Amino acid sequence: MLKRDPFSLAVGFSGSTILLFILLPLLQMVVQPSLPDMAETIRDPAVRKAIGLSLFTSGMAAVIALVLGTPLAYILARKDFWGKRVVESVIDLPIMIPHPVIGIAILSLAGRGHWLGDVLQALGVKLMGTTTGIVVVLTFVGVPFYVNAAKAGFEVVPARLEHVARTLGASRSSAFYRVTLPLAFRSLLAGTIMCMARAISEFGAVVIVAYHPMVAPVLIYERFTAYGLKYSQPVAVWLILVSLFLFLLLRIVTA
Amino acid sequence: MLKRDPFSLAVGFSGSTILLFILLPLLQMVVQPSLPDMAETIRDPAVRKAIGLSLFTSGMAAVIALVLGTPLAYILARKDFWGKRVVESVIDLPIMIPHPVIGIAILSLAGRGHWLGDVLQALGVKLMGTTTGIVVVLTFVGVPFYVNAAKAGFEVVPARLEHVARTLGASRSSAFYRVTLPLAFRSLLAGTIMCMARAISEFGAVVIVAYHPMVAPVLIYERFTAYGLKYSQPVAVWLILVSLFLFLLLRIVTA
Amino acid sequence: EPSGDVIIFHAGSLTVPFAKMEKEFEAAHPEVDILREGGGSTKMARMISDVGKTADIMASADYQVIDKSLIPDFASWNVRFASNQLVLCYTDKSQYADEITADNWYEILQRDGVVWGHSDPNLDPCGYRSLMVLQLAEKFHDKPGLYDRLIANRPEENVRPKSVELVSLLKTGNMDYAWEYRSVAVQHDLQFVTLDDHINLGNYKFDPFYKQAKVEVSGEEPGETMFRTGKSITYGITMTDDAPNPEAATAFLEYLFSKEGGLKVLKELGQPPFVPARVPSQKMYDILPTSLQDKVVVKQ
Amino acid sequence: MIEVQNLDVRLPGFALENISLCVPQGAFGALIGPTGSGKSILLEALAGLQPVKRGQIFNHRGEITRLPPERRGFGLVYQDAALFPHLNVRENLLFARRYTDLAKAEVVREMNELSERLGITHLLQRDVRTLSGGETQRVALVRALLVRPSVLLLDEPLSALDPVFREEIQYLLQRLHQEMGLTMLMVTHNFEEVVMLAEQVAVIHQGRFLQKGAVQEVFTTPRSPFVARFVGMKNLLAATPTQDGVLVAGHVVRTIGPGRETNNQVLGIRPEDVLLAPPHPGAPSSNAYPGSISAVTYHGVHCAVRVECALGEVTAHLSPREYRELGCSPGDAVTVILPAEKLCSIPA
Amino acid sequence: MIEVQNLDVRLPGFALENISLCVPQGAFGALIGPTGSGKSILLEALAGLQPVKRGQIFNHRGEITRLPPERRGFGLVYQDAALFPHLNVRENLLFARRYTDLAKAEVVREMNELSERLGITHLLQRDVRTLSGGETQRVALVRALLVRPSVLLLDEPLSALDPVFREEIQYLLQRLHQEMGLTMLMVTHNFEEVVMLAEQVAVIHQGRFLQKGAVQEVFTTPRSPFVARFVGMKNLLAATPTQDGVLVAGHVVRTIGPGRETNNQVLGIRPEDVLLAPPHPGAPSSNAYPGSISAVTYHGVHCAVRVECALGEVTAHLSPREYRELGCSPGDAVTVILPAEKLCSIPA
């Protein structure tokens, strides 16, 4: 069907432009470092630690989004209620908040002198410069991705299936676990991956809350600004490869 | 239907936790600056310039995403082709690439010595430290949001309507402009807003490509790290307010 | 009449005075736009030397950074224009704020739950100078092992890339104490503990004592290291050899070195300027832009 | 049994109002109404799947208005069967096992028995997405029956089926009702299904009941033109009361039973009750009108013959054989006879 | 007219193979097949909306296999009408105006004329989302007719309609065909619609034509049990050839016309062709078998009577009147007569 009419030409042009626009810089990134550079980089414990921390914290963020976001996504998919539009807009807010502002806002809540900060401190929870703080930031930036994907997934499961399950004797939760969840599973997984992917990429909010321990994007930034391209690229490539591999694995394992 | 069964409790708990988690830091942000602070801040030409630049560059990114992304989104919504899954994954890539890496990757393409960089230089296009560079970065981070929203919008328009338009005499493009576009319009608008919102929030990639001219997130970061909360918060609040207002206006004007 | 953009990289601790200078200078020269980027001095110098970013002027919190990183490949001369000293900053909210004095600060910093920090010694002179202060305190107060005990109570996450960032952490209640330059403390209305001249790195007369402090910092590339030796705090500034806008940059430096201009601003904001500014040798004096020569003297 | 008293259901943009009905133990009730009239919502409200604003619902044990769906003892079969696509046929059928106290062996025995009876034994291991329309509905029926519901709620059980399968499921429902004595309540928009299956019917339109009663009664004496049209009483003629009957287009038509006093009325007769005869040369018999055939359409199982006569256009349904025996073609003269006992006065 | 030669269409997971058909100028053709048999895809391929892999399509002017849809001159009406929801009725109707050379006044005149004729003049300013099913279909028809198509392609035009509207649109299509001489090709899964409207029919299953021919021919002499069942020939009895006819369950059944030689055959008769008579005490007439009524179902316009007789179970469709005159109830004895001229031998 792709013939040489103006419509198809427009499609071909715009499609390839966008794909090239996304792929060219990344390919350039990936191709440039030499294999010895790559090997040396991954032997650097600081790099391994940063990539590990990135995976761990964004994974935690995704798990939190999964646990907290699933019921909310379900209700947004199933019910019409007053203020639903507002709730949906609030869920999307983290996407538009400038990243440094996210870090600043979370830090200013958690400090001594603020009631919430005092409560947290009393509970022994510290956000500044801690893994906890990183997870909180990453959850903040990642949660809209999970909720939106999960909502779309639940919307595709017909409410009638749950209704029938109820008339067959299932309680509300039982119907959810035995019918809705298995059917929406792939969307929830995709949402988790998107949430984790978004979290792994975050820099501006993290660098304010926690410079140390260093997540990979902070390490990459530091290496770039302090030493230049040559020392930051291999780290970036490793992070991208490791996370792509992980996402692929997740999809395959759960397929 | 929201009764006190365990299911509803879970929903209520998770929903309010997420909403509070998103809203509390932001409210804290918005409530803290005094009105005189706010007034003084917006009189600062640097602040006005940065917010203006943020709006302009992210607006440009959204327009570019709209122009280039619409045909691609349409094809992704309408056709099944070999490699479609790959194309969709590529479109989502910018979400998972660490923000500093995006900046680094774009810079390393545009640098002297690289064939593309030389071409750009010959054309007089400079990315480092220019508005052009910022727009390129923001387009990179924003384009998945537009394409995904537009694709979802096109998917909702039944192909049958286009088919009927064709049998009524419309060419492919005519059917697109007279049937598909008006029906998908709200989704395209929502996608544009999402793309612009995402672009406005970007920091890590921009700060690498262009510290100056300063977009608002960079200014906020600079003010926070150099002067502290008191001087960064009002800027953040102004940026958020201005962009919320703009998004609202866009929706109202085009409703 | 100078015009165009002037890109200035400067130490984070110079942010407030340089912002004020930018305002005054741009008012006098409306055709010029000063574009400042502040950060740890070491890092800013490396952005020129290693990353290849361009800047017209580089102002460092340690003149040695310019000597080591930029001269001779990226710059030719280095003018010393101000000094400073290190202080321990805190706020009302800080734990034990009502107890701390110049005599017990090192005990308080060892207490459980006290959060204190400094900037990254690898990126920011204020960072390695903070560590030098701790080493000198060990010697001055004759408390062997003090340095190690203090560092043991300062987890790595309390280290930030540039010293001024710590101000926000103090003010938001996320940190109790932070090492800053005195000028920064004054500029941000912080309370601070002033230390003895033996350890505050503010008095060049104590350079022999200061010399006992040695801090290991990262070198040219990740993994390599080198040592920084204690010395009184001296700020240096230079114009890069391939500055895109030397004319306007020179005009700004003229303003900065003038008694009624930049040096006055520094003084007002709590930082002791060298009046007039100095270069260490006649040879360097000779290669200065001629318009700067009458504002600078040769002094070791 | 199921009984509903003064039920109100309010949804965004739609409301059911003042619904009362009763399907006694072992009866087959039907709700008929056009698309969007609220019949499916009513069924879901009875099953506890839509919130009730006012009114009461009872099953044979007592009031159940506030009980959750899983404790009402009603089975529900949707138009599209709503089989669980992630489970195979057998797993679909055994879905409810977890919620009963019966031993697994007992449940499996019952499943095998019912599967045999409904002819799906050979499908047990199949992926439900590979089933045909008729097979899908039979699986849904077995699944619902296995929980031994006191009432089976059927939401347009035949609408989604091709005609070939439709008849098969129709027979099946009839057998289930007659042989197992199952109480059923079906919603549909097709009056043929009601005639075939149900004993009691209610006509619903825009969330309200327009008429209810025994199927034959509603079908022969609809109380409004809307109901008349909806139950297939195609011939509706504007009429005014007169001595001996009513006046239609200036002609007296003899009727039986209480004539309506109001001027605003409609005379109705089902097309299968209209008789056609060869043109009568002599004096017309009672309620016989000369006319001419304007159109004939062959519908497979019957012929629709439109006749233009003195009263207006009248449609008669004949079997193809009857039409053949009449020996007339479009354009030919013919006599239309409206048997007085089949005529029905309807307030307009 | 429309002619198709050896058409192949290949889509992911589905293929149409070797399709040939011809609908002459002014004729009414039909494609009938179960859900998923590929009939809608074929219609779209004819309209140029699905890529053709092999074969040719012609209209009255010549080959159009590679022409874009807008240059084929075919109108298309979908099951769900596919009105443009962002345009009102009038704007929907005038959508095509931009693509004609006619003056606006001329187009509007034609629109008014056709709207009048199809009874939608009062709807012109309405939002299309407020229309009823029948109104929607009529608007879609006018919209398609206004481009003066040489052939009108109808995709299940009646399926989405409630029975009340269905008959109305059925009549309308018949009138359009007869009065305007429009060439039409309709796809449907309902054989009643085919009987009523079409002249030629093709039965499609899994992307291939099983049988095509004149409607009466396909309906009375299906060439496979699948086609037989699909066109409503419910009575299918396994048979073997013998002298004088065929042998069914040990009984000789007399047939007319060429008996099939193969042992693997099925004897078919449409239920409306089966005759029922009161039990015959004397010698049985030709093809008459004693039996007893096992079930009767009333379908509104006809009664389906199932009779258990020596040949097996046979279903007869009678009009309610005929059934009444027969005077039998379930369980009663009855004589089944299979008129030899209605019997049909089908290869199994």
Ligand SMILES: [Mg+2]
């Ligand atoms: Mg400026």
Ligand SMILES: [Mg+2]
């Ligand atoms: Mg319904």
Ligand SMILES: [Mg+2]
């Ligand atoms: Mg179809």
